[in-house]
Amino acid sequence: MAEPIRQKVFKSIKEYLKNKPDGARYSEIIEFLKENFPDVPENTLHGSVWDFRQRIINGKEKADPIRPPESDIPRLESLCMRFGIGLILFDKDDLNNPKFQIRTRAMKSEPDYFYVNLYIQKLSKDDIKKLMG
Numbered sequence: 617m618a619e620p621i622r623q624k625v626f627k628s629i630k631e632y633l634k635n636k637p638d639g640a641r642y643s644e645i646i647e648f649l650k651e652n653f654p655d656v657p658e659n660t661l662h663g664s665v666w667d668f669r670q671r672i673i674n675g676k677e678k679a680d681p682i683r684p685p686e687s688d689i690p691r692l693e694s695l696c697m698r699f700g701i702g703l704i705l706f707d708k709d710d711l712n713n714p715k716f717q718i719r720t721r722a723m724k725s726e727p728d729y730f731y732v733n734l735y736i737q738k739l740s741k742d743d744i745k746k747l748m749g
Contacts, residue, residue, distance in 0.1 A: 621656055625664040626671075628652055638685075689719070696720040 632648050633640060640648075642665065649661045684692055689705070696703040700723035706714040739747065 621653070621660065622664050622667065625649060625653065625656075625661065626668055629665065629668050693719050697723075700725055 628649060629645060632645065645665055646658075646661060649656075649665070650658065653661065693703055695701075697720050701720070702722035703719040705717040705719055708714070736744065736747075
């Protein structure tokens with residue numbers, strides 16, 4: 617049985633992205649697919665790219681980790697610290713010695729109780745009953 621067009625497109629996208637370590641724009645991917653699948657309607661290609669993106673977001677498709685350019689790491693580190701997100705860098709090509717670097721640690725923070733109380737006051741009585749159990 618022939619392989620479905622969507623699966624062929626997914627494989628083609630994966631191969632294309634392997635050669636683009638810094639990523640690719642949506643329009644570049646579509647142009648690449650139009651060249652490789654001239655008989656497939658353009659809307660089908662758009663739908664396949666969208667499905668591929670959704671599969672990555674939902675964890676059904678594994679995206680290879682990318683190493684940001686060195687010039688972006690301080691900015692990324694700053695954003696992680698600001699929002700309390702951990703940042704760990706590693707060498708994805710050396711499986712025996714990935715050289716993990718913990719750049720920022722995740723931070724636990726309490727919510728601002730002023731806003732918590734403000735939004736609770738905006739709830740209806742039924743919603744407050746549901747919230748309180």
